[in-house]
Amino acid sequence: MSGQRDIVLFWGSGSPPCWRVMITLEEKNLEYTSRLGSFDKKDHKTEEVLALNPRGQFPTFKYGDIVLNESLGIVDFLVAQHKSTGCCLLPDDPTKQAAVLQRKYEIANLIRATETSVYYLFRTKKDEIDPEKVKMSDLLNELEKWNGFLGKTEHVALPEFSVADIIFYPQVAFLERVGFKFEDKFSNIANYMKKMKERPSIQKSWPPHWKETPNLSLVTPYVK
Amino acid sequence: MSGQRDIVLFWGSGSPPCWRVMITLEEKNLEYTSRLGSFDKKDHKTEEVLALNPRGQFPTFKYGDIVLNESLGIVDFLVAQHKSTGCCLLPDDPTKQAAVLQRKYEIANLIRATETSVYYLFRTKKDEIDPEKVKMSDLLNELEKWNGFLGKTEHVALPEFSVADIIFYPQVAFLERVGFKFEDKFSNIANYMKKMKERPSIQKSWPPHWKETPNLSLVTPYVK
Incomplete structure (x- = not known):
């Protein structure tokens, strides 16, 4: 190029x-x-x-x-x-730009809630896990919020794909990888994840070792 | 305007x-x-x-x-x-822009270390503080890194003021507020803080209640 x-x-x-x-x-x-x-x-x-x-x-x-x-x-x-190449990702229009920036940074709350639940489980040896330290309710509250956002727009900040999706999608795909199922309680997230998985940029960058091994069931004991 | x-x-x-x-x-x-x-x-x-x-x-x-x-x-x-008004804050030049973005986001490490030390002390009642939970060494390691950066450039990312300073300065001013002294071990930070305090944007936005009350000595027992 x-x-x-x-x-x-x-x-x-x-x-x-x-x-x-x-x-x-x-x-x-x-x-x-x-x-x-x-x-x-x-x-x-x-x-x-x-x-x-x-x-x-x-x-x-x-x-x-x-x-x-x-x-x-x-x-x-x-x-x-690379403003003029490929997908726009961050619109110039003030209203759209603000919507993208709001969600892009708001995701820090979701990531923080993942830190004190899933990342904790992921990094701790099974027999050393202290169930008191697993703050799954924080993560579920966050997912509830994001499920609501996805009930209003097709992507996480706007009707169109943006930089907010680039931060959000891998984070939630990681939750699926460790055993979260979104179908029942978070159907907007479930539909979004399915649609996004077909996106060429995501297919091309899919984690190679996820293709070869089944999803984990790390969170299963902590999510009813 | x-x-x-x-x-x-x-x-x-x-x-x-x-x-x-x-x-x-x-x-x-x-x-x-x-x-x-x-x-x-x-x-x-x-x-x-x-x-x-x-x-x-x-x-x-x-x-x-x-x-x-x-x-x-x-x-x-x-x-x-407001790209063309006032101070530039984020240069277009790729090398300078990358330097600003690197430091702008790298500050998350400093903020995280503040969370597990100073914010913990700030939010916990004095007689409920568990000294084991105060991770001051993480914060001191981070300050060491940033002191090094400020030994190489006049501002936190570049010779000139940028958006990285806008994130860094208030964070470190908060550390001064709770009793940190940078003169001895972190002299580059100390010099930077003094110079920045003269900057009109910082003078105009100085926290009003800090003007009326002396600095705290919250961290004094934890920093020799």
């Missing part, structure tokens, strides 16, 4: 922050060198990665000589630098 | 998220109606606020008919909608 600098992405399979970047690259039709690493093998702590990303995290991202490693920053950067 | 819609900000004194918005409004020379509320009196839970902001939080923000309540979203929105 003319004018595009060489893009290199170091990433881990199934990580929502990495996935945000990949969906953005696909939506903007940008070619990139994919450097898939393994969290289990600590590929995010190699010398090569640490030289670019002193915090030793995925995503680690190069855009020509530019290094930028915060996933939300990479998304903003690609949206701004 | 021609073309500007009526701006109304509901805010609480000393809240870093509210302060971000106020600094941005000042940097962009935007006039606004200030609705100062009291957290103690639960002014963020009034019917008027809840009608605009169902999460019942400050800042609550109106821009004409547009409602946008996430502080980071308000900052992005004002920067984008």
